[in-house]
Amino acid sequence: MTATAPTFRARLYALLRYSDPTPGARQVRVAHLIVLGIGLFAVILLSVDELDGQIRHVLRIVIWTVTFLFLIEYLARLWVAPEAPHYDQDSETGARLRWAVSIQGLIGLLAILPAFMFFGGYGITGSDAASVFCILWIMKVGLHAPAFSTLFRVMSNERAPIASVLILFAILLMMAATAAHIFERVRQPEQFGSLPNAMWWAVVTLTTTGYGDVVPLTLGGRLVGSLLMISGIAVLALMTGVLATGFAQEERRREYLRVWEQVARVPLFASLGVVTLSEIVGKLRTRYYPARITVVRRGDAGDSMFFISSGEVEVRLPNGGSVRLGEGAFFGEMALLERQPRTASVATTKPTTLLVLYASDFYEIASHIPKLAEAVEVEAKRRREENLERQTAGRR
Numbered sequence: 001m002t003a004t005a006p007t008f009r010a011r012l013y014a015l016l017r018y019s020d021p022t023p024g025a026r027q028v029r030v031a032h033l034i035v036l037g038i039g040l041f042a043v044i045l046l047s048v049d050e051l052d053g054q055i056r057h058v059l060r061i062v063i064w065t066v067t068f069l070f071l072i073e074y075l076a077r078l079w080v081a082p083e084a085p086h087y088d089q090d091s092e093t094g095a096r097l098r099w100a101v102s103i104q105g106l107i108g109l110l111a112i113l114p115a116f117m118f119f120g121g122y123g124i125t126g127s128d129a130a131s132v133f134c135i136l137w138i139m140k141v142g143l144h145a146p147a148f149s150t151l152f153r154v155m156s157n158e159r160a161p162i163a164s165v166l167i168l169f170a171i172l173l174m175m176a177a178t179a180a181h182i183f184e185r186v187r188q189p190e191q192f193g194s195l196p197n198a199m200w201w202a203v204v205t206l207t208t209t210g211y212g213d214v215v216p217l218t219l220g221g222r223l224v225g226s227l228l229m230i231s232g233i234a235v236l237a238l239m240t241g242v243l244a245t246g247f248a249q250e251e252r253r254r255e256y257l258r259v260w261e262q263v264a265r266v267p268l269f270a271s272l273g274v275v276t277l278s279e280i281v282g283k284l285r286t287r288y289y290p291a292r293i294t295v296v297r298r299g300d301a302g303d304s305m306f307f308i309s310s311g312e313v314e315v316r317l318p319n320g321g322s323v324r325l326g327e328g329a330f331f332g333e334m335a336l337l338e339r340q341p342r343t344a345s346v347a348t349t350k351p352t353t354l355l356v357l358y359a360s361d362f363y364e365i366a367s368h369i370p371k372l373a374e375a376v377e378v379e380a381k382r383r384r385e386e387n388l389e390r391q392t393a394g395r396r
C-alpha cells in the first residue's frame with residue numbers, strides 16, 4: 001500500500017498540472033473548464049431576480065455541486081503539491097504550505113470560500129451572493145491561460161518603455177484637463193468647473209472612448225479636444241508597439257530555449273562548437289506534427305529543410321517504395337541543394353517534433369559552416385543515387 005501510494009500521487013500530479021501535454025491531463029483540463037463554465041452560467045442566471053423559484057432552486061444546487069467539486073480539486077492539489085519539482089527541497093508539509101500561498105493555491109482557496117459559507121449556514125439568495133461567486137470563480141479561468149506568465153514577463157521586461165508611455169499619458173491628461181478647465185469652466189461650470197471633472201472628460205477623450213456625456217463648447221475647448229484625440233491615438237499606438245515587440249522578443253527567447261533542448265538529438269549538430277551551434281539554434285524553429293500529416297509534398301517548391309528531433313517520418317519515394325527516417329535524421333535538403341521541386345512526399349508516422357531551417361538561413365549557414373554543408377550534400381547525393389538505383393531496378 002505504502003509502495004503504490006507515491007506513484008498514484010505522482011500520476012495525479014501529472015494529470016492536474018496545467019501545462020501537462022498528455023491527453024489525460026488535457027481531458028482533466030477540459031472537464032475543469034466545463035464544470036467552471038456550468039458554475040459561472042448558473043451564477044449569472046441566478047442574478048436575474050425575475051426567475052421562477054423552482055429554477056432558482058435548481059441553480060443553487062448546481063452552484064453548490066460545482067463548489068464541492070472545486071473543494072475536492074483543491075484538496076487533491078494540496079495533497080499532490082510535494083510532487084512538484086520546484087518544491088523538492090521542502091518537506092511534505094512545507095511543499096503544501098508553499099503551494100497554498102502560491103497564486104494558484106490562493107485562487108483555488110478563494111474559489112472554495114463559498115463552501116465555508118455553506119458550512120457556516122449561509123444560503124445563496126440574491127444577486128449579491130451570485131456576484132461574489134462570479135468574481136471568485138472567473139479567476140480560475142486565468143489558470144488555464146498559459147500566456148499569462150509570458151504577459152507578466154513582458155510587462156517586467158518592458159517596464160521602462162511602459163512607464164514612459166504611462167507618464168506621457170499622465171502629462172497629456174493633466175495638460176488637456178487644465179486647458180479645458182480654463183476654456184470651458186464659465187460656459188459649463190458643472191462639467192468643467194473643477195479639475196477632477198475636467199479630468200474625467202480628458203480620460204474619456206484621450207482613450208478615444210468618447211462617451212459624449214461631456215462635450216467642449218468653446219473654440220479653445222474644441223481645439224484642445226481635437227489635439228487630445230489625435231494624441232490619444234498616438235499614445236495607444238505607442239503602447240501597442242511596446243507590448244507587441246515585447247511579446248515577439250519573449251517568444252523568440254522561448255523558441256531559442258526550446259530549440260536548444262532539441263538540437264542535442266540531431267547528430268549532425270553534435271560535433272559543432274557552442275558558438276556555431278548557437279548561430280544555428282537562432283535560425284531553427286520547432287514545429288509539432290501529429291501522426292499521419294504530410295509535411296512535404298512531391299512537386300511542391302522547397303523553401304525549407306527539416307531535422308527530426310523526435311518521432312518518425314515516412315518518405316514516399318517516386319517509384320512507389322518508402323523509407324522511414326527517425327530521430328536525428330533530416331529531410332527536405334534535396335530541393336534546397338538542387339533548387340528543384342520536392343523529389344518525394346514526406347509524412348509523419350507518429351507525433352513528431354521537427355526543427356525547420358528556412359532556405360535563406362540554410363544557404364547562409366552552408367556558406368559559414370562548410371562541414372555541415374558537406375555532410376548534408378553527401379547524404380543528398382547518396383539518396384539521389386539510391387533513388388536512381390531503385391528507379392532503374394523498377395524498370396527492369
Ligand code: CMP
Binds near residue numbers: 331334342383384
Ligand atoms: P526534397 O526533395 O527537398 O523533399 C523530399 C525529401 O525526401 C528529399 O528532399 C529528401 O530529403 C528525402 N528523400 C528523398 N529520397 C530519399 C531516400 N532515398 N532516402 C531518404 N530520404 C529521401
